[in-house]
Amino acid sequence: MTIQGDIDSENRNVIVENKNGKLGQTWDIVYADEMPPTPKKGEMFAAFGMKVDTPFHVISNLPDGRFLDLIGNNMVIKTRNGLKSQEWTFNYNTRTIRSARTPSYSWDIQNSGRTPNMQVYSTNSGWF
Amino acid sequence: MNKDWGFKINTPFYVVSQLPDGRFLDLVGNNMLIKTRNGLPSQEWYFDQKTRTIRSQRTKSYAWTIQGNGNSANIAASGSNSEWYQLFKWDAASGSFTNVKNKKVLDVAGGRDAEATNVQVWKKNGSPAQKWKLVYTTDLKIQTKGLNKEFGLEIERPFFIVSKMWMNRVVECVGASNLVMKTLRTTNKGQQFYLDDKTQTIQSFQWKDRSITIQSNGRSNNLYMTTTNARWFQLFRW
Numbered sequence: 001m002t003i004q005g006d007i008d009s010e011n012r013n014v015i016v017e018n019k020n021g022k023l024g025q026t027w028d029i030v031y032a033d034e035m036p037p038t039p040k041k042g043e044m045f046a047a048f049g050m051k052v053d054t055p056f057h058v059i060s061n062l063p064d065g066r067f068l069d070l071i072g073n074n075m076v077i078k079t080r081n082g083l084k085s086q087e088w089t090f091n092y093n094t095r096t097i098r099s100a101r102t103p104s105y106s107w108d109i110q111n112s113g114r115t116p117n118m119q120v121y122s123t124n125s126g127w128f
Numbered sequence: 129m130n131k132d133w134g135f136k137i138n139t140p141f142y143v144v145s146q147l148p149d150g151r152f153l154d155l156v157g158n159n160m161l162i163k164t165r166n167g168l169p170s171q172e173w174y175f176d177q178k179t180r181t182i183r184s185q186r187t188k189s190y191a192w193t194i195q196g197n198g199n200s201a202n203i204a205a206s207g208s209n210s211e212w213y214q215l216f217k218w219d220a221a222s223g224s225f226t227n228v229k230n231k232k233v234l235d236v237a238g239g240r241d242a243e244a245t246n247v248q249v250w251k252k253n254g255s256p257a258q259k260w261k262l263v264y265t266t267d268l269k270i271q272t273k274g275l276n277k278e279f280g281l282e283i284e285r286p287f288f289i290v291s292k293m294w295m296n297r298v299v300e301c302v303g304a305s306n307l308v309m310k311t312l313r314t315t316n317k318g319q320q321f322y323l324d325d326k327t328q329t330i331q332s333f334q335w336k337d338r339s340i341t342i343q344s345n346g347r348s349n350n351l352y353m354t355t356t357n358a359r360w361f362q363l364f365r366w
Contacts, residue, residue: 001289001299001351001364003309008293014307015349016342026292029366031285032320032333035312047296093311095295125295 001027008127039092050090055100057086070101075118094125134218135175139264140185142171143234146223146259147241153234153260155184158204160192160247162236166358167326172265179210182225192216194227194249201248203234223259224252233258243360272325280366281323286333288312288319301353304335327358340364 002017006024019025039045041053050056057080058068066077070085080086087100088107096106099120108121113128129136142165143153151162155170165171172185173192181191190205191214198213208214212229219226225234227249235250239257252258273283281287289299291309300310300319313319320333321340329339338353339362346361356362 003291003293006293008291008295008297008309010297010310012297012309014299014309014351016351017349023293024291028290028292029281029287030290031282031287032314033285035288035314038312038314127294 001025009125045090045092048090048095050097052092053089055087055089058088070099070120073105073119073121075107075120091123094123096123096125098123130175130177132217133175133180134220135182135262136264137177138174139266140172140174141265142263142268143173143225144261144263145236145241145257146261147236147239147256149241151241151243151245153247155186155190155205156244158190158206160203160205161244162241162247163244163360164328164358164363166328168358176208179208179214181208181210181214182216183208194230194232198227198230201232201250203247203249218262220262223261225260226252234260243363270325276323276325276328278365279323279328279363281330283325284322286320286322289321301332301334301338304332304338305352305354307340307351307353324356327356327362329356329358329362330364331356 002015003024004013004015006022039052042051044051060066060077067080067086069076069078084101089098089100091098094106099105102120104123105120106123108119109128110117110119112126145151145162152165152171154161154163169186173182174185176183179191184190184205187205189207191208193204193206194200194213195202195204215228216225217228232249233252235248236257237246237248239255271283276283291297297309298312298319299307302308310319317334321330322333324331331339332353335353337356339356341352341354342348342361343350343352
């Protein structure tokens, strides 16, 4: 059983294909009476390592300990300033890290993952 | 009981291969082959006392018949006439069905223990391909709950099929037909499936007469849900 094209998107078709070991062919069977409840606000979502809908800062381990910040939509490090542009939350439904300044925007590898630059962009839950 | 022929009279039974996978003698079209148990009448037989033939429960006028008026190796089911090539005796001690005239026995072609292997008559050689169990339907012990070891799933226990891709979407049956990936909604029965013990297919918890199927009788790569028939393109192991 394979997700067609290994594309993790809503309404993606399911097919059969020769086994290839890719993620689109790997599944869990979870019995309905053992399905864990959806994590609520403040609860840890272990698969992604973050608490749900709980604001956090991202602080560089470089000597000056600057905070991850936004200038426009680009991600930079800056001295702590108490602004929303330095706050982030993990959203369970989209599995993305959202900006507290612009909550409809999430961390995004620019150009759909084809560049190394990080920015925030309209949330789409693509792998990037 | 007709002791001369070895059968209870007019009492439905299964014919189960003693090859390791224990498939059942089945009637597909008019041909006889071995298949995984599916609970359908095509796998049920009975001894008809009047004609001394073994009849199909699916098509009761049809009896086991060596094709070509007994000149072929193949066995099929066709209209009952009680000619010698339709007459077989059951011997429980040896586990064999033997034709009364040519003494050939019911045999899995090539000894191949695989889904839909043809069944024929062959000179007796004592191999496992020629050994069977006759199980009256009332005696079949059916596991109704717990793990089905062959298919790896708990019987009749609803489950979600959860992708390991990062969004952990689940498979959903949409419109009683197509299978697509959707965000989990635990109350949506279209996202729940279960192993049906009778047919050993994976059925929809919402549309319980439909099973996961490789489309076009297995010739496509698309998966969808359609009416259960328990053929190989509806059988999946976990």
